[in-house]
Amino acid sequence: MSTASRIRCADLNDRIMSAKEAAALIPNGVNVGMSGFTGAGYPKAIPQALADHIREQREQGTEYKIGVFTGASTAPELDGVLSEVNGMSFRIPYQSDPIGRKNINEGRMDYMDVHLSHLGPDVAAGFYGKISVAVIEVVGITEEGHLIPSSSVGNNKTWVDVADKVIIEVNHGQPAGLEGMHDIYQEDFLPPHRKPIPVLKPEDRVGTPYIKCPKEKIAAIVETNSTDRNSSFSEPDEASKQIAQNILQFFDDEIKAGRLPKELLPIQSGVGNIANAVLAGLNDGPYKNLTSYTEVLQDGMLEMLKSGTLKMASCTSFSLSPEANQELAENIEEYKDRIMLRQQEVSNHPEVIRRLGIIAMNGMIEADIYGNVNSTHVMGTRVMNGIGGSGDFARNGYLSIFMTPSLAKGGAISTIVPMVSHVDHTEHDVQVIVTEQGLADLRGLCPRKRALEVINKCAHPDYRDRLLDYFERATKNGRGQHTPHNLAEALSWHENFEETGKM
CATH class of the missing domain: 3.40.1080.10 (Glutaconate Coenzyme A-transferase)
Structure with missing residues (x-):
C-alpha cells in the first residue's frame, strides 16, 4: 500500500495506526456512526477489531455494547461480526445480516426502522442522542484534510459533522478513480435554515467532491486493502x-x-x-x-x-x-x-x-x-x-x-x-x-x-x-x-x- 498516494495531508501521518489500536478508541456504551450502504463503502477492518475487543472485554467480565448508525445495510465484516458477539445494543436504520436479523427478532438487539431520508437530519437535530464516534471508509484524504468518499456516501457527512472524533479507514482496494464522482451538498438540512436543494435534473452538481472534516477531529487512520463484498445477482427467473x-x-x-x-x-x-x-x-x-x-x-x-x-x-x-x-x-x-x-x-x-x-x-x-x-x-x-x-x-x-x-x-x-x-x-x-x-x-x-x-x-x-x-x-x-x-x-x-x- 502506498500511503503517500492516498493520504496526501502530511499533518495526519502521525495518526496512522492499526485497526486494533483504533478500535480501542471506541468507548463502551456510545453511539457510533459508521459508513456503509447496501454492502458498499463500509469499514472493513475496524468492526472486526472491535468485535475482538468486545470478546476480550467479556472474558474479563465487562459487558460491552454500542449503538450502530449507518446509511443502510452493510456486510458481514460489519453487521455480521458485531452481531456474532451480540455487540450492538441498538441498530438503525436498515440491516440485512442474517445474524443481526435473528438477534432483532429474538429481542437481543433493539432495531428502529426509519425512512432513509429522515435519519441524517433527525440525528443532527438530536432526536436519537449523541453520536460520539464516526468510523468512515474513504478512498483517500486530500492535502487539506478533506475526505474523499468511497463507493457509498449515505450519512457519512452527518456522522463526520456531529461526532466528537472521527476514525478513518483509507481503503487502497477501492478505485482511486472514484475521486471526483461525488457531490456533497454543504447546506444545512435543519429548520429554520433549510434552503431549496437546487437539483433540477439528475446531472446537476450542487456540492463539492469531498467531505469536509476538521483535522483535529481525526483520531485515527487505518489503512486497508479490501473490496466491497457484494454477491452476484442470479439470472432472472x-x-x-x-x-x-x-x-x-x-x-x-x-x-x-x-x-x-x-x-x-x-x-x-x-x-x-x-x-x-x-x-x-x-x-x-x-x-x-x-x-x-x-x-x-x-x-x-x-x-x-x-x-x-x-x-x-x-x-x-x-x-x-x-x-x-x-x-x-x-x-x-x-x-x-x-x-x-x-x-x-x-x-x-x-x-x-x-x-x-x-x-x-x-x-x-x-x-x-x-x-x-x-x-x-x-x-x-x-x-x-x-x-x-x-x-x-x-x-x-x-x-x-x-x-x-x-x-x-x-x-x-x-x-x-x-x-x-x-x-x-x-x-x-x-x-x-x-x-x-x-x-x-x-x-x-x-x-x-x-x-x-x-x-x-x-x-x-x-x-x-x-x-x-x-x-x-x-x-x-x-x-x-x-x-x-x-x-x-x-x-x-x-x-x-x-x-x-x-x-
Whole structure:
C-alpha cells in the first residue's frame, strides 16, 4: 500500500495506526456512526477489531455494547461480526445480516426502522442522542484534510459533522478513480435554515467532491486493502421476466396516453433480481437517453450506462456484483462523468423526488386487496430488512410501483392477501401493483374497485377465487361498503400459515 498516494495531508501521518489500536478508541456504551450502504463503502477492518475487543472485554467480565448508525445495510465484516458477539445494543436504520436479523427478532438487539431520508437530519437535530464516534471508509484524504468518499456516501457527512472524533479507514482496494464522482451538498438540512436543494435534473452538481472534516477531529487512520463484498445477482427467473414485461408494457401505454415522455422520467429502482430484470428489459427496449435518480446503482443500471440507454445516474451508493465492480474499476474514467454519488439526504429527498417526477419501482413482501403494502415484516412480526428508501420514493414519486411474484414459499404463501399483516406503504402511496400474473393500475379507483383490480390482475389462480369469495362476503356483512372487510378473518390467512405452514 502506498500511503503517500492516498493520504496526501502530511499533518495526519502521525495518526496512522492499526485497526486494533483504533478500535480501542471506541468507548463502551456510545453511539457510533459508521459508513456503509447496501454492502458498499463500509469499514472493513475496524468492526472486526472491535468485535475482538468486545470478546476480550467479556472474558474479563465487562459487558460491552454500542449503538450502530449507518446509511443502510452493510456486510458481514460489519453487521455480521458485531452481531456474532451480540455487540450492538441498538441498530438503525436498515440491516440485512442474517445474524443481526435473528438477534432483532429474538429481542437481543433493539432495531428502529426509519425512512432513509429522515435519519441524517433527525440525528443532527438530536432526536436519537449523541453520536460520539464516526468510523468512515474513504478512498483517500486530500492535502487539506478533506475526505474523499468511497463507493457509498449515505450519512457519512452527518456522522463526520456531529461526532466528537472521527476514525478513518483509507481503503487502497477501492478505485482511486472514484475521486471526483461525488457531490456533497454543504447546506444545512435543519429548520429554520433549510434552503431549496437546487437539483433540477439528475446531472446537476450542487456540492463539492469531498467531505469536509476538521483535522483535529481525526483520531485515527487505518489503512486497508479490501473490496466491497457484494454477491452476484442470479439470472432472472420466468416470474421476474414476466413482471418486467408487464411494467414495460405499462410504460409503453403511458407514453401512448401522453402521461410519460418517450425518454420516460428519471427512474428509481430497488435492489434485487426483479429490479435487475426490469432494468434489463429497459436496456433491451426502444428507450434512449434515460436518466436515473435513485439511491442504489446496481448491475442493471451499469449495463444501461455501458450501452448508452442510460445517460446519467444519480445515487448514494453502488450495489454491484463482483463482476460489475471489476467493470467499474477498469473503466471508471468512462463512467465518472455519468455517475454522481450524493449523501442520502439528497438522493432520497422528498422535495427533489417530487420535483423531478421520479418513477419509483420497489419490491414488497405482500399487498392486500386495497393496495396497502408490507415491505418489511414476515407474518407481521418478524422483520426482514427494513423500509429503506422505498417510502421516500413511493410517497413522493410521479409513479409509485410495487412488484413481487404472486406466490412465495413454493406456493404456500400468496403475496396478495385480504389484509396485510404489517403496513409500510398505505393505499394512498401505492399506484401500481405488479406480479407475473399482471398489472393493477389503481389510480383513480375507489377501494372496492381497487380490490377487484388487484385480485383479478395480480393474484395467483390458486388463491384468486378465495380472495373473491372473501371480498364478496365482506361486501354483504353490513359493516360498511367503502372498504369492506370481515375483521374476524382478515388475518386468518397469516394465522393459517403460522399453524399449518400454508395459507
